[in-house]
Amino acid sequence: xxxxxxxxxxxxxxxxxxxxxxxxxxxxxxxxxxxxxxxxxxxxxxxxxxxxxxxxxxxxxxxxxxxxxxxxxxxxxxxxxxxxxxxxxxxxxxxxxxxxxxxxxxxxxxxxxxxxxxxxxxxxxxxxxxxxxxxxxxxxxxxxxxxxxxxxxxxxxxxxxxxxxxxxxxxxxxxxxxxxxxxxxxxxxxxxxxxxxxxxxxxxxxxxxxxxxxxxxxxxxxxxxxxxxxxxxxxxxxxxxxxxxxxxxxxxxxxxxxxxxxxxxxxxx
Amino acid sequence: xxxxxxxxxxxxxxxxxxxxxxxxxxxxxxxxxxxxxxxxxxxxxxxxxxxxxxxxxxxxxxxxxxxxxxxxxxxxxxxxxxxxxxxxxxxxxxxxxxxxxxxxxxxxxxxxxxxxxxxxxxxxxxxxxxxxxxxxxxxxxxxxxxxxxxxxxxxxxxxxxxxxxxxxxxxxxxxxxxxxxxxxxxxxxxxxxxxxxxxxxxxxxxxxxxxxxxxxxxxxxxxxxxxxxxxxxxxxxxxxxxxxxxxxxxxxxxxxxxxxxxxxxxxxxxxx
Numbered sequence: 001x002x003x004x005x006x007x008x009x010x011x012x013x014x015x016x017x018x019x020x021x022x023x024x025x026x027x028x029x030x031x032x033x034x035x036x037x038x039x040x041x042x043x044x045x046x047x048x049x050x051x052x053x054x055x056x057x058x059x060x061x062x063x064x065x066x067x068x069x070x071x072x073x074x075x076x077x078x079x080x081x082x083x084x085x086x087x088x089x090x091x092x093x094x095x096x097x098x099x100x101x102x103x104x105x106x107x108x109x110x111x112x113x114x115x116x117x118x119x120x121x122x123x124x125x126x127x128x129x130x131x132x133x134x135x136x137x138x139x140x141x142x143x144x145x146x147x148x149x150x151x152x153x154x155x156x157x158x159x160x161x162x163x164x165x166x167x168x169x170x171x172x173x174x175x176x177x178x179x180x181x182x183x184x185x186x187x188x189x190x191x192x193x194x195x196x197x198x199x200x201x202x203x204x205x206x207x208x209x210x211x212x213x214x215x216x217x218x219x220x221x222x223x224x225x226x227x228x229x230x231x232x233x234x235x236x237x238x239x240x241x242x243x244x245x246x247x248x249x250x251x252x253x254x255x256x257x258x259x260x261x262x263x264x265x266x267x268x269x
Numbered sequence: 270x271x272x273x274x275x276x277x278x279x280x281x282x283x284x285x286x287x288x289x290x291x292x293x294x295x296x297x298x299x300x301x302x303x304x305x306x307x308x309x310x311x312x313x314x315x316x317x318x319x320x321x322x323x324x325x326x327x328x329x330x331x332x333x334x335x336x337x338x339x340x341x342x343x344x345x346x347x348x349x350x351x352x353x354x355x356x357x358x359x360x361x362x363x364x365x366x367x368x369x370x371x372x373x374x375x376x377x378x379x380x381x382x383x384x385x386x387x388x389x390x391x392x393x394x395x396x397x398x399x400x401x402x403x404x405x406x407x408x409x410x411x412x413x414x415x416x417x418x419x420x421x422x423x424x425x426x427x428x429x430x431x432x433x434x435x436x437x438x439x440x441x442x443x444x445x446x447x448x449x450x451x452x453x454x455x456x457x458x459x460x461x462x463x464x465x466x467x468x469x470x471x472x473x474x475x476x477x478x479x480x481x482x483x484x485x486x487x488x489x490x491x492x493x494x495x496x497x498x499x500x501x502x503x504x505x506x507x508x509x510x511x512x513x514x515x516x517x518x519x520x521x522x523x524x525x526x527x528x529x530x531x532x533x534x535x536x537x538x539x540x541x
Contacts, residue, residue, distance in 0.1 A: 061435055079438055091436035095454040095531045104450070105440040136531040156440065 003073040004034040005160050005192035006058055006083075027053045028064070029218035033211060037072075037159070038190040042203035044255065045213030046262025051196045052088070052190075055162050058194060059085050073161070082160030086149055088165045092137040099124060099133045100146050102110050123151035127181065143174040154185060157251055161186075161193045162230040168198070179206060179235040194249075200255065204247055205235040215262035217263055223254040227267035294365055315500065323499035327509065337509070343486040345513070347406045347475035352468055354407065355414025356460060359467075363419045364448075364456060367426025384420070388412045392481045401483055410474025418460055419469045425459030426452060461529055464521050 010116050017023035026046040027050035033039050045051050048104045056062035057069060060080035069076040071083070092101045106116035118204055124130050127147040137145055146166060151160065163182075167175045183206060186193060197203050202208045204227055229243055284292045301320055308314040314322075330337035366373040366380075392409050395405025429452060437451050487506055487526040494502035 059439060061438065080443075081441060083438070085439040087432050089432045090430070093437075093451065093454070095432060095458065097531075098476045104437070104442075107297075107381070108441040108443070108446050108450075110435075138531070152440065193384055 002037060005037040005039070005072060006194065007034045007070045007257075008032060008054070008058060009068045011054070011057055011064045011069070014052070014065045014161070015063065018081070026138060026218045027216060028057075029219050029220050030067075033194075033221065035192045035194055036191050037158070038205045039209065040186060040193045040195065041209045041211060042195045042197055042207040042258055044197060044200055044203045044209045044251075045219065046215045046255075046259045047198060048217045048266060049262060050166055050219040051213060054219075055085075055164050055194065055196050058160075059162055061085075069137065079129075080113065080160070083160040084153040084156055084162070086153045086166045087164045088168060090137070090145065092145055092148055094137050097134045097136055098140065101137070101148055102151045102155055102173070104152060107212065109156070109217060118169070119155060122153050123146075126185070127151045129236070131175045135196060143170055143178065146170060146178060147181075150185075153190075155254055156242055157189075159191055163192050163193065163195045165197055167258075175202075176236050182206070183233065183235070197249075200248065200251060201239060202235070204229075204244060204251070205238050210251060212251065215258045215265065223251070225251050244260070270352050274502070299507070301353075302421070316506040321510065322378045325387040326502045326505035330505070330509070337487075337490075340485055340487050340490055341507060341509070341513070344472075344475050344479065344488065347403050347410060347486065348468070349469045350407045351402070351410030351414055351474055352471040355411040355471065356467065359415045359418025360422050360456060360460060362415075364421025364426060364452065366419075367423045367456075367496075368448075368452070373423075384416050389477055392478055396477070396482050405484075406475050406478030406483065409478040410471045411472045413470040414467045417463050417470060421459040421463040422456045425456050429455045447519070458529065458532065461525055464525060465518060468517050468521050469514065472510075472517060474512060 010030050011028050012026065013028040014024050014026045031054060033041070033043075033054070037088070043051055043054065053062065058080065060069070060076050060078055060083075069080075071080055093104065096104065099117065102123055103120035106119060107113075110120075121130075123135070124133055128149055129144060129147050129151070132144060132148075133142060135144075137148070140148065146169075150168070166182075167178055170178065179202065191269040195203070195206065200210075200227050206226050210225045210227060211221055212218050212225075214222045225247060229238055229241060229245060229247075278336065280287070296406055304317065305320050308317055308319045366376065389409070391407070391412060393407040395408040396474035433451060433455075436448055442450060475486070476488040479486035480492050483489045483492075487510055491503055494500075494506065
């Protein structure tokens with residue numbers, strides 16, 4: 001079998017409190033996850049379980065306390081330049097218009113301005129923003145900003161796409177539309193995707209594989225499910241597929257206990 | 270009759286969003302009128318001047334003698350120089366300390382000390398260093414502008430959203446590009462938010478500097494007039510200064526509007 005696009009081996013992340021050096025928090029413990037090229041993997045888990053930590057490690061934004069990160073077989077040092085990262089929060093530069101934001105990645109790579117502009121125009125069209133080329137982020141709706149962020153991430157043609165609950169702030173209709181758009185783009189490009197979500201429906205509808213994390217602290221992987229639903233899928237329609245219901249039940253049985261644990265911890269905190 | 274109509278009449282003329290200009294003029298007229306009639310008394314006129322005398326001074330400055338232009342030019346160029354120099358240094362320092370944790374740690378007490386010092390007191394020292402020409406005034410005004418800009422930029426750099434930084438890094442920005450495309454625009458928006466204050470203070474610094482010792486400028490004119498108890502000219506000078514301060518402020522507002530189109534203004538809606 002070919003080299004995984006991204007492999008996280010026995011990742012442990014311990015944070016030390018800035019005020020009290022003895023106060024430690026282990027977000028991840030011995031988490032191992034391999035993603036094949038072209039594979040769509042979702043990670044689900046209870047709130048506060050270190051899903052984003054896992055993603056930041058894969059992106060090279062966070063160095064793990066222990067364990068190794070490999071990108072297409074090469075050990076990762078610093079930022080993972082083969083990856084694109086779609087953040088949960090607002091990541092567009094507010095002083096740049098939509099097109100300037102989308103072309104930023106190419107600009108940083110010193111692509112000639114004209115070429116970068118043309119490509120950005122193309123991507124804006126693909127995500128349905130050709131009417132908002134010169135709009136600034138504050139003039140766009142939440143859904144439009146997410147589209148711009150998607151184009152901004154994809155324009156660099158990354159081999160690995162990391163997504164951190166990208167649609168959690170959107171209303172359900174916009175969300176399903178965007179999920180379908182992401183799937184469509186993914187089908188045409190077939191890049192490795194690591195998709196973080198707390199929404200099990202979303203995870204099953206979109207992925208090839210769903211990975212379940214335990215409640216924190218010391219989060220590790222407690223289950224893995226292959227999603228053998230036929231593609232191409234429509235995220236709204238696939239939910240009524242009998243296999244979807246089966247998978248949902250099987251995964252939820254594993255996840256439920258962890259969710260309750262996580263909920264309990266938050267209540268106590 | 271009067272009792273019944275009174276409230277109705279008041280309702281129709283009381284200040285509201287439509288007739289506020291009228292009310293502004295009424296207030297001005299009341300002030301000028303009171304001043305005029307009060308200053309018919311010589312004692313009052315000695316301390317407050319006479320409106321017509323003040324108007325005459327201004328008329329003479331601008332039209333008859335035309336000698337105010339040189340002084341205004343001096344004061345305004347001092348303001349402009351101080352503003353530019355203070356902003357550039359404030360921005361550079363703010364960027365540097367905002368980005369370098371150690372530098373800010375080391376220099377923190379000195380900056381706090383310099384900022385809390387009443388800096389007008391430095392005027393005599395600057396006069397010794399730079400002479401009585403414009404540069405001693407520029408130096409004084411720079412010390413005022415610098416700190417405003419510096420603290421704003423410093424705070425701005427520290428508050429750049431971490432998501433924005435991470436995103437730019439993931440998009441392949443190197444250190445230099447981060448500085449140019451994330452930190453600098455972010456710092457600039459903070460400079461703009463302090464622009465009204467810093468332009469105003471540049472003006473204050475220039476005038477105070479002139480007032481404390483100089484051979485030209487509007488502050489110098491006021492000082493001269495005060496020496497001969499020519500209260501009309503003093504008030505005229507104050508009015509001219511106020512008008513120009515307002516003009517500067519207007520200029521700042523226009524520049525701001527031009528450069529910060531990307532900034533949301535509250536309640537902005539699409540114009541049809």
